[in-house]
Amino acid sequence: MVVKVLVVDDSSFFRRRVSEIITQDPLLTVIDTAQNGREAVEKAIALRPDVITMDIEMPIMDGISAVREIMAKSPTPILMFSSLTQDGAKATLDALDAGALDFLPKKFEDIARDKDEAVRLLQQRVKEISRKRFLLATSVRSKMPDTIVKASERSDLQRSSPASIPKRSGKVYQLVAIGTSTGGPVALQNVLTKLPGNFSHPILLIQHMPATFTAAFATRLNGLCQISVKEAEDGDLLRPGCAYLAPGGRQMMLEGRGTGVRIRIVDGNEKINYKPCVDITFASAAKAYSDKVLAIVLTGMGSDGRDGARLLKEQGSTIWAQDEASCVVYGMPQAVAKAGIASESLPLDRVAQRILMELGR
Incomplete structure (x- = not known):
């Protein structure tokens, strides 16, 4: 199954660059792009992508706010792009707290020895986190009140009997x-x-x-x-x-x-x-x-x-x-x-x- 990706960044150059890299892999396809967080939220809900790549600093709505809203309305594996600065580190950690699964530096040369290795790494990250869409949905449901989610529907991860817990x-x-x-x-x-x-x-x-x-x-x-x-x-x-x-x-x-x-x-x-x-x-x-x-x-x-x-x-x-x-x-x-x-x-x-x-x- 081909992984559907939504690419989000306020830079048209970076959107195009990321899209080109992703579509080089026959198992990946870019279904659309967005240039700010508000567009990202709307398209995440409407298009149901398997993965979203997300910039942090954008107009109208920043990436962290977008991640938070997407995870509340349409949980999707999100890969953040970050600058390797102290401010970038704090913002990226905030994005992970908001629900993003992983991050990569915006400067690809910071993550790989050469261009080919950077391409493979981005493609691999997208494919790996795409497998966790179901886990995200389960996680969101597990946080709902008991009146919304029946006990019988809870994930086995939230159920454990004393007999299943090993002894010291x-x-x-x-x-x-x-x-x-x-x-x-x-x-x-x-x-x-x-x-x-x-x-x-x-x-x-x-x-x-x-x-x-x-x-x-x-x-x-x-x-x-x-x-x-x-x-x-x-x-x-x-x-x-x-x-x-x-x-x-x-x-x-x-x-x-x-x-x-x-x-x-x-x-x-x-x-x-x-x-x-x-x-x-x-x-x-x-x-x-x-x-x-x-x-x-x-x-x-x-x-x-x-x-x-x-x-x-x-x-x-x-x-x-x-x-x-x-x-x-x-x-x-x-x-x-x-x-x-x-x-x-x-x-x-x-x-x-x-x-x-x-x-x-």
């Missing part, structure tokens, strides 16, 4: 590590905001994200969460109740053992696709903490995290993966699950609860 393993942990990519900002917010302020372990967060975004994202999480959240800095001593977000454009590693473990932030190998890379941080955690790591792979494209998770498992640590139904993109968790590395597959809404149970909270 009894293992001793010293670290929680979470890796994610596409859909990760919202997923991490879902998990971390449910943890208590006296959480007893340090947490490492590895989110594929540009360098200009991670500081803003850490600040946002810190304001929303009971635990402390900060962008990791070289030399940080890991302490309980604090989550350390790997800075974009660099690699986060650990040095030392036991209670004296510190974070090392390095540039890393230029040949590695991801900066930060989940595999690198997980592998470093395996050396520093051996069998005392609870590692979780959340939504994301690709397979980053699989090799690092394998090293952790070989040391005796515990690996969990987010389940397919609740992922924006079931790539990274699927890679871990298919390799037989994950001992549990969890819906996003139960990850925090399961962490607290496993740690004996």
Whole structure:
């Protein structure tokens, strides 16, 4: 089935450029374009596209307001285009909070080594998030009052019996590590905001994200969460109740053992696709903490995290993966699950609860 795309941007040049890239793929087609947020809302309702690409700064109605209205009236997977600035980072995070699923920089050279790679990446992102239209509709229905949605019609994701919840393993942990990519900002917010302020372990967060975004994202999480959240800095001593977000454009590693473990932030190998890379941080955690790591792979494209998770498992640590139904993109968790590395597959809404149970909270 061909994916129908609505392209929204106030620049006619950018609308044309994005449309040309999308239509190069035989599985994608641009059904229309819009030059402001108000047009986007009207055409989203009338045309029912499978995916919308959306600019943030537009006249009449901005992209964030448009996302919010579209998600309320006609839930559709939305891919934002953002500038890689601090203001752009904040606006993009606001758009993700409003319901957008993913984002890409407006300057394609910022996301790829060459033009062909940028084209493939945009096409791939559009196809991946198009698969989540049904999930968005289910999510909206799950938030309706009980008088509107009958209990029998609720998604299985919102239904869980005590018997289906695993029991605590009894293992001793010293670290929680979470890796994610596409859909990760919202997923991490879902998990971390449910943890208590006296959480007893340090947490490492590895989110594929540009360098200009991670500081803003850490600040946002810190304001929303009971635990402390900060962008990791070289030399940080890991302490309980604090989550350390790997800075974009660099690699986060650990040095030392036991209670004296510190974070090392390095540039890393230029040949590695991801900066930060989940595999690198997980592998470093395996050396520093051996069998005392609870590692979780959340939504994301690709397979980053699989090799690092394998090293952790070989040391005796515990690996969990987010389940397919609740992922924006079931790539990274699927890679871990298919390799037989994950001992549990969890819906996003139960990850925090399961962490607290496993740690004996």
